[in-house]
Amino acid sequence: MKDTDIYKTITKPSPEVLFKDRNSKFFGYAFPVTSEDEVKHHIDVLKKQHHQARHWCYAYQFGMQEEDLVYRANDDGEPNNSAGMPIYGQIQSFEVTNILIVVVRYFGGTKLGVGGLINAYKTGAQLALEASTIISKTVNIDYAISFDYKNMNKVMRIVKEKHLNIINQTLELSCEIIISVRLKDAQSIFEIFDALYEINIKKLND
Incomplete structure (x- = not known):
């Protein structure tokens, strides 16, 4: 297919x-x-x-x-x-x-x-x-993930496990990373982060 x-x-x-x-x-x-x-x-x-x-x-x-x-x-x-x-x-x-x-x-x-x-x-x-x-090329969805620095390990563990592509990041007291995810995986990745306490994820492109 x-x-x-x-x-x-x-x-x-x-x-x-x-x-x-x-x-x-x-x-x-x-x-x-x-x-x-x-x-x-x-x-x-x-x-x-x-x-x-x-x-x-x-x-x-x-x-x-x-x-x-x-x-x-x-x-x-x-x-x-x-x-x-x-x-x-x-x-x-x-x-x-x-x-x-x-x-x-x-x-x-x-x-x-x-x-x-x-x-x-x-x-x-x-x-x-x-x-x-x-x-x-793959059709990708970009997500912004916002979190406090104390939750860094929780976020980065998922990024590593799922081999996610980080295209931008700001790692300070208040952190944000931008990830690019293949369309077919986008919904499942969104749900993983959305379910995490104190982690905010939002879609960037239409």
Whole structure:
């Protein structure tokens, strides 16, 4: 059974890739993104870099679980569904998320037809993904645990036993640690700390 709290993404932009068909050139790029502002930034940069190109077609997807996915495909002036959706199809095929793929086209003087365009944009996206380093990550929940210094050993014993990942800590008279827990373990970890006397736990991310 597939773990629902694992997703695949990239952590750095892909190298530039190039696909040619009948003198048209298709440059492919993949970028890690989590917002529309980041999408706009990368496209603006590519439009400056390739200011003589004819089309800057793209698709992106954010979200780490099926119910949270946000995606968009843009043909940027190419015939309807001949560019953006073939690019998005590769995002689905490689099962990646939090990603933007842009394929920049320089027109070579010969029309490729809708079938040719679909193949070219699909291939540009595929090459960009194949050139990327795709990694698996877990969907995590962050908790803040607050306690007095006298309860430090009680808290740290659970952290050690459960191999919990501390991402921040303030250990003074009044202590707080921030832990990051895999989604599938989050409820049970919350209940363990919530049941402890003089220990307060609260969820940080939605």
